[in-house]
Amino acid sequence: MATIDTEKVKVMNPADSKIPEGPIAEKWTNYKAHQKLVNPANKRRLTVIVVGTGLAGASAASTLAEMGFNVLNFCIQDSPRRAHSIAAQGGINAAKNYQNDGDSVYRLFYDTVKGGDYRAREANVYRLAEVSNNIIDQCVAQGVPFAREYGGLLANRSFGGAQVSRTFYAKGQTGQQLLLGAYSSLNRQINLGKVKSFNRYEMHDVVMVDGRARGIIAKNLVTGKFERFSAHAVVIATGGYGNAYFLSTNAMGCNCSAAMACYRKGAYFANPSYVQIHPTCIPVHGDQQSKLTLMSESLRNDGRIWVPKDIEDAKKLQRGEIKGSDIPEERRDYYLERRYPAFGNLVPRDVASRAAKERCDKGFGVNNTGLAVFLDFSEAINRLGIDVVRQRYGNLFDMYEEITDVNPGEKGNEINGTVYYNPMMIFPAIHYTMGGIWVDYELQTSLKGLFAIGECNFSDHGANRLGASALMQGLADGYFVLPYTIQNYLSDQITVPCPGTDTPEFDEAEKKCVEAQNALLKIQGKRSVDSIHKELGHIMWEYVGMGRTKEGLTIALDKLKALRKEFETNLYVPGSAEGMNNELDKAFRLKDFITMGELVAYDALNRNESCGGHFREEYQTEEGEAKRDDENYFYVACWDYQGSDEKAPELIKEPLHYEAIKVQTRNYKS
Amino acid sequence: MANMTVNLKVWRQAGPKEKGEFRTYTVETDTDTSFLETLDILNEQLVNNHEEPIAFDHDCREGICGMCSLYINGHPHGPATGATTCQLYMRRFKDGETITVEPWRSAAFPVIKDLMVNRNAFDQIQQAGGYVSFNCGGAQDANCLPISKVNADMAMDSATCIGCGACVAACKNGSAMLFVSAKVSQFALLPQGQVERKRRARAMVKKMDELGFGNCTNTGACEAECPKCIKISNIARLNREFIKAKCSD
Ligand SMILES: Cc1cc2nc3c(=O)[nH]c(=O)nc-3n(C[C@H](O)[C@H](O)[C@H](O)COP(=O)(O)OP(=O)(O)OC[C@H]3O[C@@H](n4cnc5c(N)ncnc54)[C@H](O)[C@@H]3O)c2cc1C
Numbered sequence: 065m066a067t068i069d070t071e072k073v074k075v076m077n078p079a080d081s082k083i084p085e086g087p088i089a090e091k092w093t094n095y096k097a098h099q100k101l102v103n104p105a106n107k108r109r110l111t112v113i114v115v116g117t118g119l120a121g122a123s124a125a126s127t128l129a130e131m132g133f134n135v136l137n138f139c140i141q142d143s144p145r146r147a148h149s150i151a152a153q154g155g156i157n158a159a160k161n162y163q164n165d166g167d168s169v170y171r172l173f174y175d176t177v178k179g180g181d182y183r184a185r186e187a188n189v190y191r192l193a194e195v196s197n198n199i200i201d202q203c204v205a206q207g208v209p210f211a212r213e214y215g216g217l218l219a220n221r222s223f224g225g226a227q228v229s230r231t232f233y234a235k236g237q238t239g240q241q242l243l244l245g246a247y248s249s250l251n252r253q254i255n256l257g258k259v260k261s262f263n264r265y266e267m268h269d270v271v272m273v274d275g276r277a278r279g280i281i282a283k284n285l286v287t288g289k290f291e292r293f294s295a296h297a298v299v300i301a302t303g304g305y306g307n308a309y310f311l312s313t314n315a316m317g318c319n320c321s322a323a324m325a326c327y328r329k330g331a332y333f334a335n336p337s338y339v340q341i342h343p344t345c346i347p348v349h350g351d352q353q354s355k356l357t358l359m360s361e362s363l364r365n366d367g368r369i370w371v372p373k374d375i376e377d378a379k380k381l382q383r384g385e386i387k388g389s390d391i392p393e394e395r396r397d398y399y400l401e402r403r404y405p406a407f408g409n410l411v412p413r414d415v416a417s418r419a420a421k422e423r424c425d426k427g428f429g430v431n432n433t434g435l436a437v438f439l440d441f442s443e444a445i446n447r448l449g450i451d452v453v454r455q456r457y458g459n460l461f462d463m464y465e466e467i468t469d470v471n472p473g474e475k476g477n478e479i480n481g482t483v484y485y486n487p488m489m490i491f492p493a494i495h496y497t498m499g500g501i502w503v504d505y506e507l508q509t510s511l512k513g514l515f516a517i518g519e520c521n522f523s524d525h526g527a528n529r530l531g532a533s534a535l536m537q538g539l540a541d542g543y544f545v546l547p548y549t550i551q552n553y554l555s556d557q558i559t560v561p562c563p564g565t566d567t568p569e570f571d572e573a574e575k576k577c578v579e580a581q582n583a584l585l586k587i588q589g590k591r592s593v594d595s596i597h598k599e600l601g602h603i604m605w606e607y608v609g610m611g612r613t614k615e616g617l618t619i620a621l622d623k624l625k626a627l628r629k630e631f632e633t634n635l636y637v638p639g640s641a642e643g644m645n646n647e648l649d650k651a652f653r654l655k656d657f658i659t660m661g662e663l664v665a666y667d668a669l670n671r672n673e674s675c676g677g678h679f680r681e682e683y684q685t686e687e688g689e690a691k692r693d694d695e696n697y698f699y700v701a702c703w704d705y706q707g708s709d710e711k712a713p714e715l716i717k718e719p720l721h722y723e724a725i726k727v728q729t730r731n732y733k734s
Numbered sequence: 735m736a737n738m739t740v741n742l743k744v745w746r747q748a749g750p751k752e753k754g755e756f757r758t759y760t761v762e763t764d765t766d767t768s769f770l771e772t773l774d775i776l777n778e779q780l781v782n783n784h785e786e787p788i789a790f791d792h793d794c795r796e797g798i799c800g801m802c803s804l805y806i807n808g809h810p811h812g813p814a815t816g817a818t819t820c821q822l823y824m825r826r827f828k829d830g831e832t833i834t835v836e837p838w839r840s841a842a843f844p845v846i847k848d849l850m851v852n853r854n855a856f857d858q859i860q861q862a863g864g865y866v867s868f869n870c871g872g873a874q875d876a877n878c879l880p881i882s883k884v885n886a887d888m889a890m891d892s893a894t895c896i897g898c899g900a901c902v903a904a905c906k907n908g909s910a911m912l913f914v915s916a917k918v919s920q921f922a923l924l925p926q927g928q929v930e931r932k933r934r935a936r937a938m939v940k941k942m943d944e945l946g947f948g949n950c951t952n953t954g955a956c957e958a959e960c961p962k963c964i965k966i967s968n969i970a971r972l973n974r975e976f977i978k979a980k981c982s983d
């Protein structure tokens with residue numbers, strides 16, 4: 065069995081995280097006042113590579129270019145506008161307090177730290193809350209059509225884990241509108257010649273020269289050729305690793321290959337076990353399914369989650385003998401409202417997901433597989449009328465109907481004078497990854513000149529992310545943080561010419577990519593990429609999913625090892641290295657997902673506590689709530705690659721220090 | 735759920751310069767499986783037979799990224815209205831049906847491989863003027879600029895365009911007017927877009943013409959086939975914007 069050598073565990077020097085001096089509310093101001101800047105004439109001489117065009121990548125690329133840097137920007141889709149951020153539905157948080165409901169920068173900071181189960185770095189989160197308001201201003205200035213009230217001012221809605229209304233939205237398409245805003249700024253810079261855009265390009269390696277990131281090797285996905293790009297610094301904004309589980313709410317192309325390339329070059333990978341499982345997704349329907357569809361968290365503003373009180377009712381539902389709307393109010397168990405009266409249906413995602421699993425494990429699931437709960441709008445429709453409810457959620461209702469053939473706004477039954485509408489069926493699914501490449505306060509990785517922003521870094525959400533905070537973080541990083549902090553690094557690079565690409569370092573890096581590609585094509589085994597990916601997904605969901613145990617994780621590590629062997633000896637990739645070859649590209653990504661899966665399992669095995677998205681069944685209270693161990697696990701777990709995918713990585717701890725917030729048990733009950 | 739068998743008559747083309755042809759494949763699927771998942775099943779079959787799988791664009795599979803782009807039974811995104819290819823479920827088809835699947839066909843969108851086309855022209859049109867020239871930092875408080883809900887909602891409806899190119903594929907002239915008008919309208923309806931209003935309309939139309947898109951003859955196929963139901967009234971607005979801009983030249 066693969067084990068972690070506890071003797072070898074190192075502790076990071078507190079200075080390495082580069083948290084500025086001073087009280088929490090002044091750190092970012094102090095930092096900006098004292099950081100080194102690059103003057104306009106010098107900016108023109110510096111080139112930055114930004115990999116990714118999601119909210120993080122597009123905002124960083126356009127802002128750096130506006131400042132005067134030359135930017136090379138890459139994405140795997142056919143246009144920057146198609147990055148996965150486009151799919152975000154619900155909204156983006158900011159501490160504007162436009163609703164006058166008592167919100168403030170401190171409260172957003174506090175909610176985010178608490179929501180993250182006290183495992184995030186305080187200083188980063190405070191900065192995030194601080195710049196959140198600028199994001200809304202910036203997006204409105206770009207012409208992002210946020211939802212508005214009749215008076216013409218911006219509208220807000222509520223999301224989980226907060227008692228204020230601070231979420232800004234554009235129908236159920238907030239990610240789309242924010243990304244199109246960033247894309248428009250990016251387009252302006254492309255037009256001005258400051259950004260060069262490379263679409264259908266996939267980064268395969270980061271090139272290090274004298275200990276600094278100086279470029280990348282990227283594959284042109286149309287010609288099949290590897291190409292070399294050099295720069296003064298490299299920024300990775302390539303999103304999360306949720307697709308290691310095969311089925312997730314992520315887009316099909318989401319992958320962790322760029323992050324894994326950085327990890328293999330020595331960038332630490334932090335907290336991989338913190339994976340978010342979203343409570344409101346459409347349940348799995350069959351083996352052919354390729355992805356899971358999210359039903360936005362905003363539905364929990366008006367939707368109530370329930371299962372039957374009576375196990376007999378549940379059994380009848382499972383056999384298809386009755387429908388949800390046949391069960392009257394008094395026989396329904398609104399278990400979130402029952403267990404968490406203060407937050408009710410708006411508890412954070414990890415809490416809501418586990419509660420659904422608990423009910424289904426006890427046999428109360430409501431569909432044929434027993435793996436679903438109801439999300440019901442009867443009360444809201446009766447209170448507000450169907451028109452108002454449809455105005456709020458109509459596109460989500462339509463989306464649900466298209467997939468499941470059930471219309472949640474349709475009248476189901478009238479019992480004792482109360483009208484019941486068809487409920488939605490939902491179940492938790494892999495959605496977001498809080499873990500990621502380790503970065504310091506400046507968003508620089510443990511490799512000099514290599515930065516990571518957006519979902520692919522680990523920085524702000526601790527063990528669990530609150531809804532509407534990923535968009536906030538991506539844009540905070542890209543518009544307001546990285547463009548400043550990167551200058552502190554670049555300021556002493558102004559005399560360094562941009563390195564050429566015909567150096568031994570680039571030769572070596574490209575040679576490795578070609579060899580890796582040839583190796584994949586040479587296997588000529590029997591199994592398709594997808595069949596192995598599905599198997600990986602089953603292992604991850606079963607043993608490294610919502611409920612983890614020491615025993616299960618040990619089994620997972622053994623199975624993953626065997627799966628890697630299967631991949632290396634029995635994979636079949638059709639076609640050749642010439643031209644476009646999607647199967648070959650998928651094979652590359654799968655290889656990295658297997659390594660990523662192991663990393664998640666190692667981290668989960670090491671963390672003998674339950675916190676946020678990481679739930680170890682051995683560590684729970686009698687009521688089934690997560691039991692943290694602050695004495696032993698109040699740290700960021702950074703994993704250091706040991707030269708081969710087969711070797712267990714080494715652990716380096718970054719101890720957490722809280723100055724502003726008192727660490728407590730999370731309470732959403734009162 | 736019911737099992738079903740369909741024949742997929744698919745356009746196969748090895749590269750931009752190669753000659754293409756239809757090939758027909760039989761696939762077993764079921765009513766609850768999506769159309770793209772049915773293509774996945776077919777591709778799995780092809781790979782297992784050591785044949786080249788069919789190349790097609792897709793990513794989010796929930797109707798928002800605009801990546802999927804199939805011309806199914808003579809309609810961009812197939813028979814469902816207000817839905818993209820990835821939102822199409824097999825219950826829309828009959829057991830035993832032969833379904834014809836082609837790439838977008840338009841001079842401005844050359845085929846890359848099989849069902850995949852190059853839509854770079856759309857990016858180029860946006861680059862020509864689809865933005866408000868504003869540098870990050872220094873924005874005033876968002877609520878200092880009240881915008882009537884009616885205009886904000888109309889701008890949002892135009893901004894819903896996913897840039898898939900169905901409008902071009904549907905148009906007998908291969909015109910990109912619906913796409914261009916959606917962006918021009920979004921900004922024409924908002925105060926932020928006013929300063930560059932004329933320049934934007936001129937620049938985007940000029941770029942569109944340069945890139946080989948056809949003219950609009952008001953046939954309305956674009957509106958009928960748009961998966962996001964972008965209204966043709968946007969085109970009327972674009973025409974007004976463009977004429978106003980030209981008159982002030
Ligand atoms: C269905 C759904 C709904 C969501 N809703 C919300 C919400 O309402 N509110 C919220 O706050 N968050 C939401 N999230 C989360 C949020 O959307 C993401 O966390 C966020 O958009 C990630 O942005 P990003 O810029 O970090 O990465 P992404 O948007 O994933 O972009 C990654 C970019 O990297 C590129 N890339 C990847 N690999 C490579 C490579 N090897 N080489 C070159 N380029 C590469 C891709 O092409 C892409 O451009 C949602 C997520 C999902 C799945």
Ligand code: FES
Pocket residue numbers: 791792793794795796797798799800801802818819820821
């Ligand atoms: S795959 Fe994204 S819209 Fe169809």
